[in-house]
Amino acid sequence: MVLFPRKSFAIDSIKAGESINGSNQILVSAQQKFVLGIFNPKDSIFHYLGIWYMNIPQTVVWVTNRDNLLLNSSVILAFKGGNLVLQNEREGIIWSSISSEFVKVPVAQLLDNGNLVIRESGSENYVWQSFDYPSDTLLPGMKLGWDSKTGMKWKLTSWKSLNDPSSGDFTFGMDPDGLPQFETRRGNITTYRDGPWFGSRFSRSSFFSEVEITSPQFDYNAEGAFFSYESVNNLTVIYALNAQGYFQELYWKDDANDWFSLNELPGDGCDDYGHCGNFGICTFSFIPLCDCVHGHRPKSPDDWGKHNWSGGCVIRDNRTCKNGEGFKRISNVKLPDSSWDLVNVNPSIHDCEAACLSNCSCLAYGIMELPTGGNGCITWFKKLVDIRIFPDYGQDIYVRLAASELVVIADPSESESPKRKLIVGLSVSVASLISFLIFFACFIYWRRRAEGNEVEAQEGDVESPLYDFTKIETATNYFSFSNKIGEGGFGPVYKGMLPCGQEIAVKRLAEDDKKRSLLGWKKRLDIIIGIARGLLYLHRDSRLIIIHRDLKVSNILLDNEMNPKITDFGMARMFGEDQAMTQTERVVGT
Numbered sequence: 001m002v003l004f005p006r007k008s009f010a011i012d013s014i015k016a017g018e019s020i021n022g023s024n025q026i027l028v029s030a031q032q033k034f035v036l037g038i039f040n041p042k043d044s045i046f047h048y049l050g051i052w053y054m055n056i057p058q059t060v061v062w063v064t065n066r067d068n069l070l071l072n073s074s075v076i077l078a079f080k081g082g083n084l085v086l087q088n089e090r091e092g093i094i095w096s097s098i099s100s101e102f103v104k105v106p107v108a109q110l111l112d113n114g115n116l117v118i119r120e121s122g123s124e125n126y127v128w129q130s131f132d133y134p135s136d137t138l139l140p141g142m143k144l145g146w147d148s149k150t151g152m153k154w155k156l157t158s159w160k161s162l163n164d165p166s167s168g169d170f171t172f173g174m175d176p177d178g179l180p181q182f183e184t185r186r187g188n189i190t191t192y193r194d195g196p197w198f199g200s201r202f203s204r205s206s207f208f209s210e211v212e213i214t215s216p217q218f219d220y221n222a223e224g225a226f227f228s229y230e231s232v233n234n235l236t237v238i239y240a241l242n243a244q245g246y247f248q249e250l251y252w253k254d255d256a257n258d259w260f261s262l263n264e265l266p267g268d269g270c271d272d273y274g275h276c277g278n279f280g281i282c283t284f285s286f287i288p289l290c291d292c293v294h295g296h297r298p299k300s301p302d303d304w305g306k307h308n309w310s311g312g313c314v315i316r317d318n319r320t321c322k323n324g325e326g327f328k329r330i331s332n333v334k335l336p337d338s339s340w341d342l343v344n345v346n347p348s349i350h351d352c353e354a355a356c357l358s359n360c361s362c363l364a365y366g367i368m369e370l371p372t373g374g375n376g377c378i379t380w381f382k383k384l385v386d387i388r389i390f391p392d393y394g395q396d397i398y399v400r401l402a403a404s405e406l407v408v409i410a411d412p413s414e415s416e417s418p419k420r421k422l423i424v425g426l427s428v429s430v431a432s433l434i435s436f437l438i439f440f441a442c443f444i445y446w447r448r449r450a451e452g453n454e455v456e457a458q459e460g461d462v463e464s465p466l467y468d469f470t471k472i473e474t475a476t477n478y479f480s481f482s483n484k485i486g487e488g489g490f491g492p493v494y495k496g497m498l499p500c501g502q503e504i505a506v507k508r509l510a511e512d513d514k515k516r517s518l519l520g521w522k523k524r525l526d527i528i529i530g531i532a533r534g535l536l537y538l539h540r541d542s543r544l545i546i547i548h549r550d551l552k553v554s555n556i557l558l559d560n561e562m563n564p565k566i567t568d569f570g571m572a573r574m575f576g577e578d579q580a581m582t583q584t585e586r587v588v589g590t
Contacts, residue, residue: 013109015121019078022047022086027110028054034061034114038073041163047073048165049086049095051114051130053236056252059259061114061137061238062130063165065095066157084108084118084128101127114139135165138229138239140214144182145174145226154226156241170245179368179378180225181337183273184245184266190273191245192266193386195334196378197225212480213237213251213262270388273337277312281330282388293384294328295405312385317402321360324403327353332394335366336384349398352377356400364399392470472496476506523562530564531556538566 012030014020020027026037035054040047047070051062064086075088082102086095097118105121116130131142136158138144143154155173160166170191172184179196197220214229214237231237236252249263266272269289270282276290277299283289290304292313298304299311347355349367356362356379366378384399467475475496476483483494491509498504519527557565 013107014077014079015107016079016105019076022049022073022075022077027108027116029110029112029114031112033112034110036110036116038070038075040073041165043163046070047075049075049077050135050165051110051116056236057257060165061135061139062116062133063135066135066166068094069166070094079106079108082106097128099128103127113141115141135159136168136241140230140237141228143226143228144172145180145224146176147224147226149223156239156247158241158245159243161243168243170241170243172241172247174225174227176225180220182227182247184241184247186245190337192247192271193273193337194265196337214249274310274312274385276309276387278383278385279313279315280309280385280387281333284388285391293387293399294330295399295401315402317404320402322357324406325357325400326403326406327356327365327398328401328405329396329398330387330389331396332390332392333397334386334388334390335378335395335397336364336380337386347375347377352379353398355379356398362400364397366395366397467498471498472506475499475504479506479508519562527558527562527564531566534564534566 012027014027022038026035028035032054034051036051037049038047039050039052039060048066049064049070050060052060068091070088070091072088075086075094077084077086079085080087080093080096083099084097084106085093087093099118103118103120106118106127107121108116108118110116114130117126118128119126131139132152132154134142134144134154134156136156138156144156146153153173153176155171158168158170158172160168169186170184172182175181175183175193181196182194183190184192197218213233213235214231216227216229218227219225229237229239231251238250240248240250242248247265248261250259250261252258253260268284269275270284274280276282279293279296280290281293283291288304288307288309290309292298295316296313297316298309299314300308303309303311347367352365352367355377356365359379359381361381362379363382363384364380368376368378387397473479475498476494477496479492479494483496484492485495485505486493491507493505493507496504496506555567557567559565
């Protein structure tokens with residue numbers, strides 16, 4: 001919560017010799033989209049000079065004196081020596097814009113994109129701009145990255161808390177070492193990494209939401225790299241780093257009068273930096289999450305058995321250099337975080353392999369698109385850390401293995417001996433035969449079971465077809481914003497079209513982490529105990545025997561006093577004390 005006092009005077013610019021009184025004057029952009037002035041966070045005695053949306057409440061996007069605290073709003077914003085300064089009689093100069101270029105007649109203007117700029121009167125060239133000094137919010141047109149020519153480094157720094165704009169614990173920016181990659185840091189420790197730039201995209205493809213509401217731009221050359229974006233369809237879209245270290249993609253919903261989170265990183269356990277340790281691979285859809293890179297084993301099997309994977313993995317067979325080593329391809333990965341090297345332009349896979357084999361310290365390699373055109377090799381030397389596997393996207397990495405490990409692995413992309421081909425062929429044939437026999441046995445079993453039930457089919461029986469997630473994505477144009485038709489309490493609803501021409505509506509379940517703080521732990525414990533009492537009643541205290549079958553979270557409802565109620569027994573059956581079984585002849589569900 002931020003308090004914005006009422007102002008009596010508003011213009012969009014000030015010139016040398018003019019000033020703004022922080023107590024009752026502000027700058028307002030020409031089309032009244034953004035405001036610059038003094039604000040006071042709730043429950044705070046300090047005041048700050050910042051920029052916020054004029055028609056969107058409680059959204060500060062830029063703060064000047066984050067760590068130079070101001071006890072009151074009795075300040076003056078004016079030019080001094082060509083720089084814009086914030087000062088008062090007690091503390092003196094609290095904040096100043098610093099520019100290496102001197103201007104004779106400076107003008108400070110607040111633009112409609114939220115950028116505060118300083119320029120020479122009559123010129124459109126900026127000698128200073130607030131977009132070069134982000135706070136916790138990235139607006140359209142702002143940059144994240146670096147420019148070695150000017151020395152600029154653009155990154156976000158979180159607030160210390162919801163009501164404290166001073167510099168927080170987290171930063172989000174682009175790592176200038178090696179290939180460009182976004183990362184979140186807590187001090188000097190990396191907590192999240194998005195994956196390196198791979199020529200035409202980032203290694204982790206979920207940096208942007210599936211709803212296409214922004215037009216991203218990424219420039220990478222010898223002088224630096226930066227990311228920028230523009231919103232589409234006149235939507236209000238921002239990226240922000242919150243006080244807990246989550247990087248969020250947000251857009252403003254006028255009908256709800258609130259910000260809606262489209263994406264949040266880190267998004268799951270595998271996004272935590274180095275979750276599986278050195279030489280570990282994380283797969284969120286698997287249990288357990290972590291496994292070792294081929295040719296490696298857990299460093300501490302006991303810790304891995306307890307789901308403590310931070311110790312990572314170690315090599316299983318200490319290889320000797322240039323003694324028959326080879327490579328194993330791992331597909332659909334977020335590439336590891338380590339040192340890298342470009343070998344040459346337009347290499348083939350075999351060129352990259354030969355270059356890595358010739359260096360005894362080379363652990364793995366990958367192929368990337370060069371910004372100047374063609375391809376290049378990336379090589380890792382020290383360690384392989386922060387790898388994860390995605391279900392249907394990602395890059396390929398080729399991991400170096402000892403000769404003894406290669407005997408176990410059959411790589412279909414490489415030539416094989418006739419003996420190995422025979423072994424592989426027999427293995428595939430036997431596996432196929434066993435799979436067929438199991439399928440045939442299951443088919444006979446279910447067919448006989450269906451015949452034994454002798455349940456009379458009712459007219460108009462309901463069939464529930466199943467669709468995989470890929471088909472749902474295709475039908476809804478990858479949950480395109482243009483396909484969105486509404487939103488309920490559990491998430492947005494999208495229209496879609498199946499290949500057969502059937503129109504469908506799909507609800508995409510969502511969580512709103514803003515609601516987490518509404519329930520304290522004592523209330524949550526009371527709800528859990530209430531559910532346990534309800535289950536105890538069903539299982540032991542009820543006069544009738546009730547088999548509730550697949551009781552789900554959605555079957556637990558809360559009344560206005562937050563008391564849990566177990567409901568919806570569409571799949572349940574009540575037995576008498578003298579009954580051991582019952583039968584139904586209708587389609588049921590929960």
